[in-house]
Amino acid sequence: MDLRDFEESRNVEDRRAAGASFGRGMSLRSLMFLWPIIRMLLRTKFGWAIITIGALLYFSGFNPLSLLSGGAKSHVENRHSEQTATMIKKVLRSTEVVWSDILRRYGIAYKKPILVLYRGATHSACGGARSQMGPFYCPADQKIYLDLDFFDELARRHNAPGDFAQAYVLAHEIGHHIQNIQGTLAKVQRLQQRFGGQGKQANALQVRVELQADCYSGVWAHYAQKRFRILEPGDINEALNAASAIGDDRLQKEAQGYVVPDAFTHGSSAQRVAWFKRGFLSGDLNSCNTFK
Numbered sequence: 340m341d342l343r344d345f346e347e348s349r350n351v352e353d354r355r356a357a358g359a360s361f362g363r364g365m366s367l368r369s370l371m372f373l374w375p376i377i378r379m380l381l382r383t384k385f386g387w388a389i390i391t392i393g394a395l396l397y398f399s400g401f402n403p404l405s406l407l408s409g410g411a412k413s414h415v416e417n418r419h420s421e422q423t424a425t426m427i428k429k430v431l432r433s434t435e436v437v438w439s440d441i442l443r444r445y446g447i448a449y450k451k452p453i454l455v456l457y458r459g460a461t462h463s464a465c466g467g468a469r470s471q472m473g474p475f476y477c478p479a480d481q482k483i484y485l486d487l488d489f490f491d492e493l494a495r496r497h498n499a500p501g502d503f504a505q506a507y508v509l510a511h512e513i514g515h516h517i518q519n520i521q522g523t524l525a526k527v528q529r530l531q532q533r534f535g536g537q538g539k540q541a542n543a544l545q546v547r548v549e550l551q552a553d554c555y556s557g558v559w560a561h562y563a564q565k566r567f568r569i570l571e572p573g574d575i576n577e578a579l580n581a582a583s584a585i586g587d588d589r590l591q592k593e594a595q596g597y598v599v600p601d602a603f604t605h606g607s608s609a610q611r612v613a614w615f616k617r618g619f620l621s622g623d624l625n626s627c628n629t630f631k
Contacts (some may be wrong), residue, residue: 340426340502340574345567347428348435352482354457423487423505424456430506433569434513437562441624442520452516453482454509474508476515478524483512497584501577503570507615508581510559514552524548539601546587547629549605550614553582554627557618565622575619582611 380386431454439449455461460469464480474485485508493508494500518524527548531541560578564570583589586608588598605611617626 340506341569341571342426342429342433345429345569346432347425348432348451348454350431350435350451350453351428352453352455353424354455354461355487357457357461423490426502427454427456427485427487427505427509430509431513433563433567434510434559437559437566438513438517440566441558441562442517445624447520450481450520452476452513453480455482455484457484457486458488459486474512476512476519478515478519481516481519483509483516485509485512493581493584497581499577499581499584501573501581503574503577504581507556507560507578510556511552513559514555515548517555518548518551523551542602542604545604546606546610550610551627551629553606553611554614554618554629555624557615557620558622558624558627560615560619561622578615579612582615583608586611 377390380390435449435451442449455463455468457468458470460467461484462468463477463482463484465475465477468475468484468486470486470488473489474483476483489508490505493504515524527544531544534541534544556578560570560575585605587603587605588600588607591598591602600607606614614627614629
């Protein structure tokens with residue numbers, strides 16, 4: 340994927356320095372380690388001032404412990420290079436341009452989502468965010484939460500490496516933002532509540548939501564290529580490989596040795612590949628109606 344001359348999005352909230360969290364950002368081990376220091380600080384007014392400043396930093400999303408561990412060291416030990424972070428910010432910028440143009444044709448103003456980069460765990464308006472959950476979109480705050488460790492897992496565990504595989508993941512989450520703007524997510528949630536929020540029927544609705552987001556990611560790729568010529572040989576295959584690698588049937592087979600279609604929440608590998616291809620080949624939002 341060629342994004343060398345592309346600018347980065349400014350709609351990024353980088354929380355990676357906060358590290359993995361206990362509760363909202365501090366590990367239990369760290370608290371135990373700091374308690375003697377905290378107890379000493381509580382004896383003086385200056386100490387109280389230090390604790391107050393630390394608390395303000397903590398609740399603003401910054402972990403003061405990162406200063407103790409050494410910022411430079413944490414960057415060296417970070418498995419995700421700034422090159423990857425820069426790339427994903429450029430992909431985000433391309434989605435902003437493409438979707439602003441597409442929605443303008445429908446008379447809709449595109450409100451740009453915020454991409455939250457974090458490591459380990461953080462908080463969102465939809466509840467706690469942990470790396471084990473994978474990337475997700477929160478409609479309550481219109482933010483996308485992404486721990487870059489997911490890309491390592493995608494490459495190593497699921498054998499789906501490549502920068503365009505990573506771009507596909509982000510584009511899929513942007514697809515959920517488009518659904519939120521369209522009101523689709525709210526409608527589906529109301530329907531799912533009629534089924535108790537879970538079970539076969541609720542899952543089937545969620546599959547349709549996820550497949551439409553795959554299709555929308557294909558629409559983005561169509562217009563990103565048409566306008567910016569970003570694709571390089573093998574890029575689309577990377578996206579298709581990623582879509583296949585994280586299909587419900589394949590994940591269930593790997594985890595438990597058998598497949599339970601009624602438990603699908605994202606769609607099979609074949610479905611995810613098919614809907615991405617449909618969006619990419621057509622470039623048409625109307626072709627992405629998975630609810631017919």
